Amino acid sequence: MKNLLATYPRSFRRTLIRNRIVRSLLILFIAWNLVELHLILRRISETDIIYREQPRRHERIYIAMVNWNNEFILRSHLSKAITELSWKLGPENVYISIYESGSYDNTKGALVDLDAELDRLNVPRNITMSSITHADEIAAPPEGEGWVITPRGKKELRRIPYLSRVRNYSLEPLHELAKQGIHFDKILFLNDVVFTSNDVFELLDTNDGDYAAACSLDFSKPPYYYDTFALRDAHGHEAVMPTWPFFREFSSHYAMKNLLPVPVKSCWNGMVAMPAAPFLANPPLRFRGIPDSLASSHLEASECCLIHADNPLSTQHGVYLNPLVRVGYNTAAYDTSLDDVSWLRR
Ligand SMILES: *[C@@H]1O[C@H](CO)[C@@H](O)[C@H](O)[C@H]1NC(C)=O
Numbered sequence: 001m002k003n004l005l006a007t008y009p010r011s012f013r014r015t016l017i018r019n020r021i022v023r024s025l026l027i028l029f030i031a032w033n034l035v036e037l038h039l040i041l042r043r044i045s046e047t048d049i050i051y052r053e054q055p056r057r058h059e060r061i062y063i064a065m066v067n068w069n070n071e072f073i074l075r076s077h078l079s080k081a082i083t084e085l086s087w088k089l090g091p092e093n094v095y096i097s098i099y100e101s102g103s104y105d106n107t108k109g110a111l112v113d114l115d116a117e118l119d120r121l122n123v124p125r126n127i128t129m130s131s132i133t134h135a136d137e138i139a140a141p142p143e144g145e146g147w148v149i150t151p152r153g154k155k156e157l158r159r160i161p162y163l164s165r166v167r168n169y170s171l172e173p174l175h176e177l178a179k180q181g182i183h184f185d186k187i188l189f190l191n192d193v194v195f196t197s198n199d200v201f202e203l204l205d206t207n208d209g210d211y212a213a214a215c216s217l218d219f220s221k222p223p224y225y226y227d228t229f230a231l232r233d234a235h236g237h238e239a240v241m242p243t244w245p246f247f248r249e250f251s252s253h254y255a256m257k258n259l260l261p262v263p264v265k266s267c268w269n270g271m272v273a274m275p276a277a278p279f280l281a282n283p284p285l286r287f288r289g290i291p292d293s294l295a296s297s298h299l300e301a302s303e304c305c306l307i308h309a310d311n312p313l314s315t316q317h318g319v320y321l322n323p324l325v326r327v328g329y330n331t332a333a334y335d336t337s338l339d340d341v342s343w344l345r346r
């Protein structure tokens, strides 16, 4: 080899050697990736998700959901999933709070049907439907917080304070119930996702039930995860990959590869479980946007990031993403996310 190389001019020889090194490194890299993928797939297949009929811990759960134009998923999946979950948790251990605002489709009709079903099972609940749409709010005379002068020179309603307000409404019955001596251990925030009762039990059990917040992973078009807005790694960095293993930061990356609860600064992916206590503290934890003065300099922060920053439990108990709990915004995405290989594809 050496002799053959020696017949070439020196500069060419150097290039040839460099190419060879690059090629070897590339092969090593690919081989390492294959080995790793194999190990991870084995780990996944060995991680038994135990299908339970009941949650592991006896806890009282307050379920909060906000709805806007969700008729399709309510009728196809969500209403059934909520009904089944309430039944498995036990109607005496749950409360369901749903706030719907100004849907264009027949979300209200779907919620009326859900209400009847929950009534049949004696599940305590508050399903509030509002006719005020986001468009109405935009058209209303600008006053108070939540408005910003945009680059176009117009005064516009900010989306985040609006969403914060709607999410806050879904927490209102919590206070009324507390006044009546009815308390809850955890709050489960549900997005318009496809999930099973078992996904919820697994989520509630994240890190042996000890967390300031535990989130599922959400998929709309797997392998790309959905909610990029609220997800931040353990160092608070947004620079995550759109596909598995999602994180560059060491502790988040390591946990994801080992299918352990992933420590993050913030998440709001599909389903979120949080202890109820901070929401009843004085002052109570609430969703909020950043002040209008900051938003006018085009800074915006998700109401869902801020809630973890505001939560006094976050530093001590941690915010986790549970890679064993994967939900989808439609049935196809849900099914793909359950497939061992599909959601790992890069
Ligand atoms: C959130 O809820 C609290 C209490 O209900 C309220 O005082 C606050 O203004 C709300 N925040 C927003 C952004 O609507």
Ligand SMILES: *[C@@H]1O[C@H](CO)[C@@H](O)[C@H](O)[C@H]1NC(C)=O
Residues within 6 Å of the ligand: 099, 126, 127, 128, 169, 170, 171, 172, 173, 176
């Ligand atoms: C239901 O919740 C809404 C806020 O979302 C609240 O205004 C209303 O008083 C609640 N109703 C009951 C009966 O608790």
